[in-house]
Amino acid sequence: MIPALVERQAETEQRTFYALDTHEAFRKAGFYRILVPRRYGGYEFGADTFMRVAVALTRGCPSTGWMYTLGAAHALAVATIFPERAQDEVFAAGDFIAPSTIMPSGTAERAEGGWVINGTWGYCSGSPYATHFVGHTLVAAGDGAPPEPMAFIAPRSVWRRLDDWGGQLGLRGSGSHSITIENGWIPDHFTIPGHLSQFSVADGTPGLRLHGNPQYGGGPLSFMNLESAVLAVGIAKGALDAYEHLMRTRTTLFPPVVGRVHDTDYQYWYGEATGMIATAETAVLGAIGQWRDACAAGPDAFTTELEMRLAGISRQSVQLCWHAVEGHLLPTAGSSSVRHGERLERTWRDLSMLHTHAGFAVFLAAKAQRELTKAHFDVADDGLAG
Incomplete structure (x- = not known):
């Protein structure tokens, strides 16, 4: 599939999401069932399988890989956290x-047997072909306390996608449109109190009890953070592919004029970037292995320190990919290779866009490090600034 994804990058950006025939190819290949439990016709493959598919697709087309990954990945969270009744319904189609x-x-008002929800949620990557939407809203806590988050699953029938994506710097074809809900009724069993990223697995999970597979007892937060790193690795590998093509087809800019593959400077730049990206990929795969091992060890293994340590690995992996592309590949490729629409130019835009994602730019870039340190030294959150 990868050559076709590379060839259709511009078309995907113009459309703002990958084509229907690409979606059908993914569906026939079973990509949307990788993390779905076998109980519901899914493959129940491990997180490592899903992440390797994500890297491969993103290497071919960052927008396509992003849209696929952030649409299909949440099968794991839903199968972990939500009760059996909800899973029976949302996974019914496989x-x-x-x-x-x-x-x-948005807002959520109590109704008989559930909630009436109204609102608009931005950056819903994967929305064009989505079967559901997993969102968060705020609900009254009572006694004058501030409102608290509530996670909910909205079937496709209760929301619509807005045509508001495609003008951003990068990832223009990632299908990250907004979703709006107008008086959508969500039953109680499609909701859970709190935020998905803050869900504790310490006492076991509905998914672990239901499916008996340790991967449905793992921490959702660390898995979500690993997605950012995996996408960065895929994008960086695509940039390296584009640079390799230039190495094989272009000559040096100054005498002696030789093929770039024979020039010592280009050999260094390519080799340095390759090492950085390979290190990032190795770190991510190792972190996924640690996540899997923690699942097998049981709920007690998912401590805050472990979750934040995995977040730290994700952060450093993204940084390695970024420095390889912006520090070695982009500056030395030549200006003709970074014109609008060139593959290397597109991967640079897409990787730049990843840097603006709140999960990376806010959480991984700052909060995760502080939380790791506090957990390691058992320091309470005393509210002091600095």
């Missing part, structure tokens, strides 16, 4: 595509 957003938005 395929599961559900974008999810970090920021709570």
